[in-house]
Amino acid sequence: MDGSAFFLDVIKALIGSFVGAWLAFFANWLVRQYQREEDRVAAGNLAIVTLGRMINAFLIYKQQVVQTRVETINASPNLPIWMQMRPIFHEFDETLSIDFESLTFLFHPQTHDAMNHLLIAQGKYRNLVGLHKAHFKDMLELQEKISEMSGANQQQDINIDLAMKRVPAYLQGRIESTNIGLVAALENDEKPMIEALRELERSIGSILGRSRLVRISIPEKLLTSEKSAVLFKG
Template sequence: MISFGDIVQVVATLIAAFAGAWFAFIYQNRQKASAERQEHIAAGNRALATLLQQANTLKLYQVDMIEPFRDDPGRHIDIRPTLQYREEALTFDVKSLNFLLTPKYAEVVFDLIIEEERYREALKAINERSRHHFEVVQQKLFRYGIKDGVSYSDRNFRDALGELDYKLVKRHTDAVVLHVDRTVESLVVAKDRLLKTLLEIYPNEKYINFESLQNPPGSIFKQGAA
């Protein structure tokens, strides 16, 4: 015969076993959710850091190379060529941002993909202009007798380069200014949008933030935490 006490003991044992398994399941899920949260926050900060590096690279070029000659009619000659930039550097790890691929936030990821392409196109424009400047423009100017520090007319440069290469370096320069200006601006806009999204999903966390500094001279971006 099974007594009522035996039944109570069995039921109590089952409840205890179930409760233990349930609490273990809850604990494991919480641990997993916490680890997942930290992974997402880290992925967001890596994307913000990439945006900062991209913006800083182009802002430095803008400040050092473009600004001194922005309104100079001879800027296509005066802006110095640079060593080649690595066009495939500073890419986003889109896979780590899969948590943003929801109907509400997916556009933020698409923004980053577009910004990466804009950044790469800006570097391509700079590299192509520099290559043409090193290989063609400087060689022709040297052979023509053009010297640094001496003032020359636009006609002198046209005669030295020939009409085709003169127009080409002018077109390259205009393209560089356009790409750099708009990409520096759009990178900051993309940063603001990504940062707002991360703060909405995981509030009260620390994220990389940066803003462009107009003053003092030589400053590019100020970093901080949001």
């Protein structure tokens, strides 16, 4: 074998090694890109589903508040604000939480607003959970006070003037404040939470493609209407 043939074989071997290494690198890169894309799709869909569950819990709870308040007011129209509702038995999932670290791909000039909306929506859900817990605790205490008066076990069965005297002023004020805060949250937070969901869907869809995302439908019967207004009558 002459020198030129030897060097030609060496060059071929080097080129073959380089091409092989490059192909292996490129294949690994494609796998990583594919996995990153799949991780983003999974993270995006999980965030959409989680926010959808928050909204669903919000709307169902709102229906319960509307129903119990309407029933109470219809039975006793002149009740003060702190007596216009009964304890509401509802179990929120307090573990619901958006994994914001998995959504860092949304930090883009065209989609970063979705993160702001998402932060606000999660904050509203947690605020409602806190208000409900405070309301439920205070209303149970109120029910105990009421049941001690003349053996009554229903708010409409007692004399309002007597209740005003027997129920401590601190409890009246606390319940009134909590009730007003609860109603304000239920009236004002529904729209921004749903807007956050649609903005999240739009933003993730613009990056990953809408066909790869889950679609959350909000039942029309749960949405706000004039008939479900929950303003307190002071």
